[in-house]
Amino acid sequence: MSRHALSARTARRARALAITTMVGASMFLAGCAKDAPQDVFQPKGENAAEINDLQYMVFGIAGVVGVIMTVLFVVTMTKFRDKGQPIPEQSHGKPALEITLTIIPALILSVVGVFTTRTIFNLAETKDTELVINVTGQQWWWEYDYPAQEDWGIDQPIITSGQLVMPADTKVLIRETSRDVIHSYWIPALNGKRDAVPGRIHTLRLQADNPGIYAGQCTEFCGLSHANMRMEAVALSKDDFATWVKNQQAAYKAPAENTLAKEGEAVFLNQCVRCHQVNGLKKADGTAAIAAPDENVYAGAAPNLSKLMSRNTFAGATWDLLKKECRGGVWDAKSEEFGAKYLEGVSADCLNEVDLRRWLRNAPAMKPMYADPTKLEPTDGKYRGMPYLALSEGDIDKLVAYLLTLK
Amino acid sequence: MITTGSKYFYGVTVLATIAMVLYMLFVNPNDIGAVALGSLASAAALLGGLTSFTRDSTAHSVKEASAAATQPAPAAVWPLIVAVGIVMLVFGLATNPIVFVLGIVALVAGAVEWLVQDYASRASADSEFNSQLRGRLLHPLEFPVGAAVVVGIIAISFSRIMLNISKSAGAVVFIVVSSLVLVLGFLVALKPSMRGRAIGTLCSVGFVALVGAGIVTGISGERAELVEAAEEDHYSHMECGAEADKYFDKHPNNAVSLKSATLATITVRDGKMIATLSGLDAPVEKVTIPASSPVQVLFHNLDSEEHRLVAELGEKKVADTGVKEKSEQCTQLTGEDQVNVLTLNIRKPSIAAGPYKLTVPGLEGQEIEVYVP
Numbered sequence: 001m002s003r004h005a006l007s008a009r010t011a012r013r014a015r016a017l018a019i020t021t022m023v024g025a026s027m028f029l030a031g032c033a034k035d036a037p038q039d040v041f042q043p044k045g046e047n048a049a050e051i052n053d054l055q056y057m058v059f060g061i062a063g064v065v066g067v068i069m070t071v072l073f074v075v076t077m078t079k080f081r082d083k084g085q086p087i088p089e090q091s092h093g094k095p096a097l098e099i100t101l102t103i104i105p106a107l108i109l110s111v112v113g114v115f116t117t118r119t120i121f122n123l124a125e126t127k128d129t130e131l132v133i134n135v136t137g138q139q140w141w142w143e144y145d146y147p148a149q150e151d152w153g154i155d156q157p158i159i160t161s162g163q164l165v166m167p168a169d170t171k172v173l174i175r176e177t178s179r180d181v182i183h184s185y186w187i188p189a190l191n192g193k194r195d196a197v198p199g200r201i202h203t204l205r206l207q208a209d210n211p212g213i214y215a216g217q218c219t220e221f222c223g224l225s226h227a228n229m230r231m232e233a234v235a236l237s238k239d240d241f242a243t244w245v246k247n248q249q250a251a252y253k254a255p256a257e258n259t260l261a262k263e264g265e266a267v268f269l270n271q272c273v274r275c276h277q278v279n280g281l282k283k284a285d286g287t288a289a290i291a292a293p294d295e296n297v298y299a300g301a302a303p304n305l306s307k308l309m310s311r312n313t314f315a316g317a318t319w320d321l322l323k324k325e326c327r328g329g330v331w332d333a334k335s336e337e338f339g340a341k342y343l344e345g346v347s348a349d350c351l352n353e354v355d356l357r358r359w360l361r362n363a364p365a366m367k368p369m370y371a372d373p374t375k376l377e378p379t380d381g382k383y384r385g386m387p388y389l390a391l392s393e394g395d396i397d398k399l400v401a402y403l404l405t406l407k
Numbered sequence: 408m409i410t411t412g413s414k415y416f417y418g419v420t421v422l423a424t425i426a427m428v429l430y431m432l433f434v435n436p437n438d439i440g441a442v443a444l445g446s447l448a449s450a451a452a453l454l455g456g457l458t459s460f461t462r463d464s465t466a467h468s469v470k471e472a473s474a475a476a477t478q479p480a481p482a483a484v485w486p487l488i489v490a491v492g493i494v495m496l497v498f499g500l501a502t503n504p505i506v507f508v509l510g511i512v513a514l515v516a517g518a519v520e521w522l523v524q525d526y527a528s529r530a531s532a533d534s535e536f537n538s539q540l541r542g543r544l545l546h547p548l549e550f551p552v553g554a555a556v557v558v559g560i561i562a563i564s565f566s567r568i569m570l571n572i573s574k575s576a577g578a579v580v581f582i583v584v585s586s587l588v589l590v591l592g593f594l595v596a597l598k599p600s601m602r603g604r605a606i607g608t609l610c611s612v613g614f615v616a617l618v619g620a621g622i623v624t625g626i627s628g629e630r631a632e633l634v635e636a637a638e639e640d641h642y643s644h645m646e647c648g649a650e651a652d653k654y655f656d657k658h659p660n661n662a663v664s665l666k667s668a669t670l671a672t673i674t675v676r677d678g679k680m681i682a683t684l685s686g687l688d689a690p691v692e693k694v695t696i697p698a699s700s701p702v703q704v705l706f707h708n709l710d711s712e713e714h715r716l717v718a719e720l721g722e723k724k725v726a727d728t729g730v731k732e733k734s735e736q737c738t739q740l741t742g743e744d745q746v747n748v749l750t751l752n753i754r755k756p757s758i759a760a761g762p763y764k765l766t767v768p769g770l771e772g773q774e775i776e777v778y779v780p
């Protein structure tokens with residue numbers, strides 16, 4: 001072989017090695033991201049911790065097997081490839097070898113199987129539940145309602161959306177269902193995922209060791225805005241949770257006469273109440289304003305806005321109701337201070353007006369929602385999501401002032 | 408080196424790449440379609456590379472490979488089937504979608520069979536080996552599909568027969584047939600001499616008889632009782648009072664899937680109604696049900712007297728007259744230690760007309776409040 005050919009070959013090898021290293025390194029480093037609230041390797045509660053223990057074990061075993069197999073594969077491919085050598089002697093069957101090669105994987109799988117089954121059964125346990133919460137998915141947001149449970153001071157059901165507020169250090173059982181297509185609820189720090197299926201109730205244990213916010217997102221492709229269907233679990237200390245419950249059940253406070261907010265209430269009654277319920281809101285004639293989302297929205301529901309400003313996010317937990325500075329104050333708060341910060345809700349100073357106004361101006365432009373009125377034939381004229389309402393800037397000012405009072 | 412086997416994959420790679428470029432230029436540059444074509448190109452390139460690298464792993468010389476090409480092609484019906492498929496496709500477009508779908512099935516099946524057969528018939532100079540190769544590629548498809556078709560025909564024929572004959576005759580037929588199958592199975596297992604021709608003939612005769620009977624009973628229709636029930640809508644008709652309906656009312660709804668996904672359970676024990684929420688063992692006084700969502704409430708009667716669960720859901724307007732009447736829904740009558748499911752889909756929040764109520768006729772003065780937030 002000439003020198004020239006040899007160096008060309010070395011160069012080719014070097015290049016191949018460099019590419020492999022680069023691809024491998026970038027994949028490896030992607031695992032070290034700092035701001036990764038949905039990291040499955042960082043459990044923040046006993047259910048997720050149990051899954052984590054299992055996955056370390058399985059990844060370990062699978063890793064060893066994977067390396068052995070890859071090495072064998074590469075060696076076989078290079079060593080025995082056709083270089084014009086005569087075909088080796090052909091034989092059929094080696095019972096001893098075959099039986100060994102069947103028994104080894106069977107043993108590995110049974111070990112993994114025993115631990116997996118135990119984990120599955122532990123995670124399916126419902127007997128020790130302390131609090132149940134109904135979770136209903138629809139395109140493209142989650143609704144939470146809290147059945148009356150005297151132990152927790154919930155004597156009237158509570159309803160909210162986007163952020164699931166729950167007591168920390170408590171065995172919470174969510175009961176999932178869906179109003180349209182299949183969705184899937186996943187807060188990686190607290191447990192695995194579970195599908196929300198129309199017509200069925202699926203349960204999922206959630207437990208957070210400490211107060212804090214735990215992010216997640218819908219993990220079953222559910223249409224146009226699947227990527228904008230997020231959720232957050234907010235764990236509060238038991239005292240803070242009691243305060244939250246009390247506030248959620250507090251009666252409606254109508255805005256004072258002759259304020260911008262009062263005018264906003266009138267606009268709300270005209271434009272919004274056909275979809276959005278605000279508990280306690282009265283029409284001009286003094287009767288209760290009852291929303292009829294079942295007549296206007298395909299899923300049959302729109303978020304209940306009674307306590308909108310007690311949550312930090314809106315529209316499927318995808319946009320913040322808090323400005324950046326204020327949001328950081330809540331998310332990065334120390335565990336002990338977190339509850340008080342969260343319970344402050346959204347104040348006029350902290351409101352992320354930019355995004356809220358954008359939403360009211362044209363919601364479907366912000367979050368794709370099949371809201372084109374000319375294309376509603378397949379859904380009988382009903383919207384999937386919130387439509388464009390052609391509000392004037394003046395009306396938007398009034399609405400923002402009004403929404404700020406819903407706390 | 409481009410080996411014989413890798414040509415196909417390289418061809419796919421090139422075509423997919425061209426298609427991707429055209430797609431991105433003329434249809435949509437950032438669309439799932441482009442991603443799919445790009446993935447196809449890279450997958451084909453990988454397979455092509457592997458095939459080249461291993462030098463096709465089979466053919467050792469050009470001579471050997473070309474010897475295969477001299478084999479005469481065996482006779483095949485597949486071109487005919489493909490043609491029939493195309494005709495059905497066109498015909499189906501104009502007439503019936505089922506014909507269209509069958510056309511697609513014939514087309515795809517014929518094309519796959521034809522392609523593989525043609526490929527196999529040129530694989531080597533040995534026609535025995537070639538036909539084995541064809542079997543190895545196609546039997547894993549042909550056997551399951553064939554078996555599924557046969558099982559489907561058996562199931563449909565059998566169900567036609569069972570829906571036609573009376574209920575008690577149905578039970579007898581079921582017992583006799585399944586016992587026969589069992590006995591036959593035992594005999595064949597114990598006496599290998601019974602295998603082969605005799606058993607094949609027997610099965611064929613049985614199959615033909617079953618299909619024949621299925622066609623006859625299918626044409627003559629379901630038994631009178633079922634026809635009447637369908638016409639009079641007995642399946643959905645239920646009275647919420649204490650009386651029992653004629654045919655089906657007394658039979659609890661045993662759909663396992665419904666019972667396995669309930670929101671709440673109402674139990675009657677010693678004349679008392681007890682509500683529990685699934686996942687929470689302690690009894691509750693109020694049940695909360697999400698609006699506009701179909702949910703199951705399980706009714707479990709532990710008393711010897713028959714009971715049914717009634718949901719009182721406010722009022723509704725009767726469409727034509729505008730008269731308001733009570734909106735009620737109920738389970739069928741439920742005997743001792745039996746369960747029944749009530750599927751509720753409540754559209755209006757309970758602040759509009761509620762709280763709604765769950766009651767059991769006969770147990771007066773007891774009710775469970777239902778909140779719909």
Ligand SMILES: [Cu+2]
Pocket residue numbers: 137138140182183184218219220221222226229
């Ligand atoms: Cu979803």
